[in-house]
Amino acid sequence: MDRMLLGLLLFFGVHALPLLGGVRQRLIDTFGRPGYLALFSLGSLVGLWLMIEGYALIDNRILWSPLSFGRSLAQALMPLALILVVAAYLPTLTRRYLRHPMLIGVGLWASVHLLANGDLASTLIFAPFLVYALLDMAFSRPRKTLIPHPKPQLLYDLLALIVGLIAFGALLFGHGLLFGVSLLA
Incomplete structure (x- = not known):
């Protein structure tokens, strides 16, 4: 379950960044638009991967x-x-x-x-x-x-x-x- 929770935190944490006033623009200013999009995509993909891996490890309790x-x-x-x-x-x-x-x-x-x-x-x-x-x-x-x-x-x-x-x-x-x-x- 730890892997899934880490994946959820990473995925939704990355997706919450644009909602934090000005953080998105500061990251774009720092890394450039392509760099920001690459980091956003990488964080999202790693989060998804961890969620999928974690999903397989959780018991099937109904x-x-x-x-x-x-x-x-x-x-x-x-x-x-x-x-x-x-x-x-x-x-x-x-x-x-x-x-x-x-x-x-x-x-x-x-x-x-x-x-x-x-x-x-x-x-x-x-x-x-x-x-x-x-x-x-x-x-x-x-x-x-x-x-x-x-x-x-x-x-x-x-x-x-x-x-x-x-x-x-x-x-x-x-x-x-x-x-x-x-x-x-």
């Missing part, structure tokens, strides 16, 4: 009975969650009309996984993501993105749809290998 249709619901809504996450990083119309497509996608991902799993490990990994997504949506202020985007176009929404569905297909077939739970069984 905290509640998951919904009987939770697994089906997760499989039905995960494509949408992945499409929203991809759409957040492209100049999509989705991004123009939804204020936080990435956070909505992460919140949806976390929610369906909480509904489909009632064990301690799943709760420890998915609940913080859901809380973070909800809090970030509620308290976020518009800020200048570090990733420049051209004018939104429907073409990018189609690209987000295709990439999101490909990612879902990959997860559908690789979930057992990556996370120890096969979705096709």
Whole structure:
């Protein structure tokens, strides 16, 4: 559990830096934009890696009975969650009309996984993501993105749809290998 908690602290600590008044800009001034983005990405990836490793080490103690249709619901809504996450990083119309497509996608991902799993490990990994997504949506202020985007176009929404569905297909077939739970069984 220590590894997962360390991963959660690192991941969410890195993601909290931009919320601390002026810290983000000071880090950009110190390391430059590419350096800041590299450090942000590295901290996030190491945090995710520690969470995934820690997840495998936690016992499967059941905290509640998951919904009987939770697994089906997760499989039905995960494509949408992945499409929203991809759409957040492209100049999509989705991004123009939804204020936080990435956070909505992460919140949806976390929610369906909480509904489909009632064990301690799943709760420890998915609940913080859901809380973070909800809090970030509620308290976020518009800020200048570090990733420049051209004018939104429907073409990018189609690209987000295709990439999101490909990612879902990959997860559908690789979930057992990556996370120890096969979705096709």
